[in-house]
Amino acid sequence: MRKKILIVIESLSGGGAEKVLTTLIKHIDKALFDVTVCTIVDTGKYVDEVKSDVCYKPVIQNPDHMSVWGKLGYVLKYKLVYRWLPMYLVYRLFIPKGCDVEVAFCEGFVTKMLAKSNNKKAKKIAWIHTNLKYNPWPQKQSIYKSVEEETASYNEFNNIITVSKTVENSFKEVYGQKGKVFTIYNPIDVADIRIRGQESIADFDKGVLNLVTVGRLVPQKGYDILLRVVKQLKENGFKFKLRILGEGELYKQLFAYIKENSLHDYVELIGFKKNPYPYIARSDLFVCSSRSEGYSLVIAEALVLGIPVISTYCSGPNELLEDGKYGMLVKNSEDGSCLYEGLRLLITDNEQLTGYRKRAAERGNHFSLAKIMSEIENLFD
Numbered sequence: 001m002r003k004k005i006l007i008v009i010e011s012l013s014g015g016g017a018e019k020v021l022t023t024l025i026k027h028i029d030k031a032l033f034d035v036t037v038c039t040i041v042d043t044g045k046y047v048d049e050v051k052s053d054v055c056y057k058p059v060i061q062n063p064d065h066m067s068v069w070g071k072l073g074y075v076l077k078y079k080l081v082y083r084w085l086p087m088y089l090v091y092r093l094f095i096p097k098g099c100d101v102e103v104a105f106c107e108g109f110v111t112k113m114l115a116k117s118n119n120k121k122a123k124k125i126a127w128i129h130t131n132l133k134y135n136p137w138p139q140k141q142s143i144y145k146s147v148e149e150e151t152a153s154y155n156e157f158n159n160i161i162t163v164s165k166t167v168e169n170s171f172k173e174v175y176g177q178k179g180k181v182f183t184i185y186n187p188i189d190v191a192d193i194r195i196r197g198q199e200s201i202a203d204f205d206k207g208v209l210n211l212v213t214v215g216r217l218v219p220q221k222g223y224d225i226l227l228r229v230v231k232q233l234k235e236n237g238f239k240f241k242l243r244i245l246g247e248g249e250l251y252k253q254l255f256a257y258i259k260e261n262s263l264h265d266y267v268e269l270i271g272f273k274k275n276p277y278p279y280i281a282r283s284d285l286f287v288c289s290s291r292s293e294g295y296s297l298v299i300a301e302a303l304v305l306g307i308p309v310i311s312t313y314c315s316g317p318n319e320l321l322e323d324g325k326y327g328m329l330v331k332n333s334e335d336g337s338c339l340y341e342g343l344r345l346l347i348t349d350n351e352q353l354t355g356y357r358k359r360a361a362e363r364g365n366h367f368s369l370a371k372i373m374s375e376i377e378n379l380f381d
Helices: 016-027 049-051 068-084 087-095 109-114 149-155 167-175 190-198 222-233 253-260 277-281 298-303 337-348 350-364 369-380
Strands: 003-009 033-041 055-060 101-103 123-128 159-164 182-183 209-214 241-247 267-271 285-288 309-312 328-330
Touching: 003 016, 003 109, 016 033, 016 049, 016 298, 016 369, 049 055, 055 068, 055 277, 087 109, 101 109, 109 123, 109 149, 149 167, 149 182, 167 182, 167 209, 190 277, 190 298, 209 277, 209 337, 222 241, 222 253, 222 337, 253 267, 277 298, 285 298, 285 337, 298 350, 309 337, 328 337, 337 350
Parallel strands: 003 033, 003 101, 033 055, 101 123, 123 159, 159 182, 209 241, 209 285, 241 267, 285 309, 309 328
Antiparallel strands: none
16 A cells, blocks of 8 residues: 655745755655645646646645636635634645645745644654754744744654755754754756756857856845856956846846846846756856755756856755865855855866866766665655
8 A cells, every 4th residue: 555645845936945846756656655745835837747746736726817706715815824824724724634644845834834733643754955053034934933933843743854964963953853853865866967958058158158056036045145256257357157047036136236237248147947957067167156055956966967066165065065075165255255266266277177077077976866765765654
C-alpha cells in the first residue's frame, strides 16, 4: 500500500523552494508514495508542472476567470484563511485529511498552520529553505509575534529538514530542537539541466564578459547592492553585460536605478524564465549577491553547467563552493566593496576565470540526484 504524503506550500511561484518541490515530486517513486501537493493560493509558474505529476489541491482558487460573485468569494476566503480564522480551523476546514506524512515545505504560514494539525497518526515534517538566524522573515512579516511563538510551532514537528549544514547549525542555535533537525541537500536533476541548457536563445554580446544572476527581485537577493557595483565598474571603464533573470517586488526600483544611471548597456532585466539554463550556460560568470541564502539552488545549477561562480559569503554558497575551493567567495557587505573587487579581478584576469571554470565543472559532477532522492524517500518512509 502506497504511503500518503501531503506537501503544503503557499504557492508555486518562481522561487527556489518551489523549483526544488517540482524536482522532488517528479522523481519520487510513485509506486511507493501517493503525493498530494496543497497550495494555499492557486498561483505560480509551476502549477501545470505539478498538476501533471501528482494530485494538486489549492485552498484558494485562482480568481482570474471567475464571475463577480466568484471573485467576492475569493476575497472572503482569502481573508478567512489569512486574517480571521485561527490556524487550527484553517487546517480543519481546508487542508486534505488522512495522510501518513504531512510536510510544511517552507517556513512561515504553512509551518504555523500544520503545527495545528489534529492528524495524530501523521509524521510531521518542516522544511527550512533559508537561514532564519539572519533572515527571520516570518517574524518580520508578523506571522509570529516572537521567536518563542515560532519555536512552539517547531516543537510540534517530528523532523525538521534544513537545506545546508550552516542553516542546520543556525536553526539549532535559535530554536533548539536538537535530535530532530538534520540536513538534506536539494535534489538537482543534473541530466535535465544540461539538456535544457542547450536550448537556443538570442546571441550574447561579443567582446565583453557576460555575467548572469537568477533569483526573485527581493531585498534578500542583494540586487540593489549588485547594481551599485555595476555602476562603479562602468564608471571605472570595465566592459561587461549583466543579465538578471527573475521577477518580484523590486522590479520598478531596479529598473529606475538602471535608467537614472544610464546602465541599460550594462544591465538587462530579463524577467522570469521557466528555463533559465541557456542564459547561464552561455554566460562567462554567475554572480550571487545575496544578503542571506539557505542553499542557493541556482549556484548548484551554474556549477552543473560548468559556469564559474562569484558569491557573497552566506549559508549554502559557502558549502556549495567549499569555502572558495570551487568558486570565489567575497565578504558580504552592504557597500558591495568586496563584491566589486572580486568582479574587477575576474573581469580583468582571464587566467583566474579559467581556473574557476575548471573547478566549477569538477564540482558540478559531484551532485547525485539518486542519493538525495533516496534520503528524502527514507525520511517519508
